[in-house]
Amino acid sequence: MEASNQTKHQHNPTKPIRCIVKLGGAAITCKNELEQINGQNLEVVCSQLRQSMIPSGKVVGMDWSKRPGISDVSCNVHEFEDQLSVDSHKFVVVHGAGSFGHFQASKSGVHKGGLDQPLVKAGFVATRISVTTLNLEIVRALAREGIPSVGMSPFSCGWSTSGRNIASTDLSVVDNAIKSGFVPVLHGDAVHDNLQGCTILSGDVIIRQLAADLKPEYVVFLVSFIDETDVSGVYDRPPTELNAVLLREIAVAEDGSWSVMKPALQDINKQVDFTVAAHDTTGGMEAKISEAAMIAKLGIDVCIVQAATSHSLRALRGELRGNIPDDWLGTVIRFLK
DSSP: OOOOOOOSSOOOOSSOOOEEEEEOHHHHBOTTSTTOBOHHHHHHHHHHHHHHHOOSSOOOOOOOSOOTTOOSOOOOGGGGTTOOOOOOOSEEEEEOOTTSSHHHHHHHTGGGOOTTSHHHHHHHHHHHHHHHHHHHHHHHHHHHTTOOEEEOOTTTTTOEEETTEEEEOOOHHHHHHHHTTOEEEEEOEEEEETTTEEEEEOHHHHHHHHHHHHOOSEEEEEEOBTTBSSOOSOBSSOTTSTTOOBOOEEEEOTTSOEEEEESOOSSTTOOOOOOOOTTOTTOHHHHHHHHHHHHHTTTOEEEEEETTSHHHHHHHTTTTSSSOOTTOOSEEEEEOO
């Protein structure tokens, strides 16, 4: 999928972006349970993001709304009197939908277009209700860690496609948020498509567009695999299969093709095999690799790593921009210079 790079507004960020983070849908939700958040994983992920964005200082929560099962609203204004100005180190967060949105989109065929059909129009509405609900919960979880996050929906911000390729992206809202010291939190969304009426714009495609425009120092994909807790990154085949090999470093050539650098596979003609869940309307791991390769072509290192682990924290902190430490488990995708 090749983006057109046409944007409604040109922009000139005043400061460089440090990192764009993709929270994989399977990492933050229970992907086999409809609209169920993986609260434990999300809490760890948000804590690691805080440690990477705001290395020191007291955590002062910013979610002052009532939470289910809790009678009080936590809001102590006196905690902010001695609080230093938060330097969020210019992060942008994009999350997938996981068990939110995919069901609604696949049942109605939103990704195939056809807004003139009542089922598709209803599915468009249902999909957006679902993904924006997840977005709010992630923003709240980040806010509880003291991260000044603001949710941004691509549909509402003017993103659209043409034949499922990005046609327009209004990044002025994202830019203004970053310049004001906020952490934008975007998500995969149902959007207008000027050829087929509508489609699903995946978080992976959004990240590639943001990377091209914002030029971060590095990009991190925090992933997980259904029913698997021991996998660490990208494998040469489904990690449940015998003798699956973790691909530690992938090099991307000028033409966009990619090859495995570490480890050296015994069979150089061996094909890397991926599987996609039947309800996943955004392409699964193969699409993720393709988008990551396009980002790497820009000269931006991409890390794909298991979420909520010590390895993901090191990636978020930017420790993988040089040589890959022997004790780090994950996949780094780089441009072959």
